[in-house]
Amino acid sequence: MSFSRLLRSVTGLCLVSVGVLSVFSAASHAYAADPTEAEARAALQQWMTASSKAKTVTADFEQLRNLRNVKRPLRKPGELWIVREGGKFRWQIGEPPTLIAVRGADGGMMVVNVADNEAQTWTKEVLLEKEKEGKGQGFSSMMEAMHTPTLAEFEQRFELKDWRVDASNPGFWEFDLAFRDRRTSLVVRQLQLAVNTQDGALRSMTLHMRDGSSLSTVIRSYTLNKAVPADTFKVDTAGYEVKKGE
Known part of the structure; x- marks a missing residue:
């Protein structure tokens, strides 16, 4: 799997850590009359402030990959800490x-391909360089965004393009963002x-790619603020071929 393709999969969940997870509801909603941009930005800040109270997340998810020429999405189950x-x-x-895929406190990342008995590592510096080359799929921006609940810093990485609010539940918003x-x-x-x-x-998140494909994340269950053992972020690579990513 190429670096870009891998991060396209992983980044489908990185921003989940910005917000507290909830089980996704596919129900349709009627949207209220157009709120102003100021109201939308205030709602975005409200969401970020509330979400910042979650210190840890453990979740089961289903990843949905929609390809332009395939009628049904490709579905895969997974877990996230x-x-x-x-x-x-x-x-x-x-x-x-x-x-x-594991990211440690040093900002580096390891990816283990179980089927091929292979593992690859990237330092934080290499990841940032990949981002500069346009191969990071927004990975660094998403990971930086997860550290702050402030709208000003969030908007340094993302541009708010459009927004909608549910007419029956004013707490439910949708935001369209551009990198x-x-x-x-x-x-x-x-x-x-x-x-x-x-x-x-x-409630849900989707990455829309320029090639017409998209990647959505559906959270099936989650636990907040539960202690996560330190060894969760360690992978036993005994018997694996370990390579340094470049």
């Missing part, structure tokens, strides 16, 4: 896991978030 302090996370997909980084925006057309501003829940 996040510790906000230090930006640590472990993301794995498949039952049993076939692909594992300010030019190279990332050449690959990712839009990041769409559906949130609950009352409790900080991220």
